[in-house]
Amino acid sequence: MPKIVDHEQYRKELLKKCFDLFAEKGYGSITMRQIAEGLGVSTGTLYHYFPSKQSLFEQLAQEICEQDVSAALAELEGAQTLQEAMEALGRYLVNNEDYFVKWTYIWIDFCQHQETNSIQNNSVFKHTNKQYQQAVYDFLGVQDPVLASFVLSFVNGLILEKLWGDETVDFIEQCALLGKMLTAYLPQSSN
Numbered sequence: 001m002p003k004i005v006d007h008e009q010y011r012k013e014l015l016k017k018c019f020d021l022f023a024e025k026g027y028g029s030i031t032m033r034q035i036a037e038g039l040g041v042s043t044g045t046l047y048h049y050f051p052s053k054q055s056l057f058e059q060l061a062q063e064i065c066e067q068d069v070s071a072a073l074a075e076l077e078g079a080q081t082l083q084e085a086m087e088a089l090g091r092y093l094v095n096n097e098d099y100f101v102k103w104t105y106i107w108i109d110f111c112q113h114q115e116t117n118s119i120q121n122n123s124v125f126k127h128t129n130k131q132y133q134q135a136v137y138d139f140l141g142v143q144d145p146v147l148a149s150f151v152l153s154f155v156n157g158l159i160l161e162k163l164w165g166d167e168t169v170d171f172i173e174q175c176a177l178l179g180k181m182l183t184a185y186l187p188q189s190s191n
Contacts, residue, residue, distance in 0.1 A: 011049045014039055015063050018056060023102040027110040057110055058124040065128035069135040086179030090172035100159045154178055
């Protein structure tokens with residue numbers, strides 16, 4: 001009897017394993033052949049699911065975005081106030097620090113090998129950015145793109161500080177401070 005394969009599930013499993021390969025070798029240094037070897041699949045199988053390394057990376061970015069948003073919102077569930085939610089966000093960042101630092105490293109390495117306008121005009125990256133912004137809208141209960149961009153930039157900045165070894169950055173402390181700032185900034189009906 002032939003083996004039945006759930007192609008979507010298999011594609012996601014390959015993407016999950018690719019994360020570690022990109023973190024270890026870097027986007028610019030690893031080839032599709034090395035990725036296939038690292039995954040234990042033929043290059044033909046890899047190309048069946050991902051027509052190029054960039055396509056693989058784009059699908060990885062989309063998958064990571066979906067996982068990040070889901071996991072972060074689940075972590076923040078049950079917070080009664082904006083301050084509690086921001087402190088929960090800080091704990092979430094602490095608990096997943098290695099992952100976020102690796103993902104940021106991978107993303108920076110990818111960007112080094114692309115033209116700036118090709119990243120800015122990439123429909124996959126635009127879509128993932130909108131998903132992250134929507135998560136911030138949902139979290140804060142407001143539809144303010146400038147505020148959403150600020151919160152995302154703040155979190156990304158904290159992770160970048162950790163990436164380059166700033167041991168003084170305390171995710172919980174910084175997120176608690178951001179919570180106080182947002183509470184003062186937002187109308188009382190949003191808190």
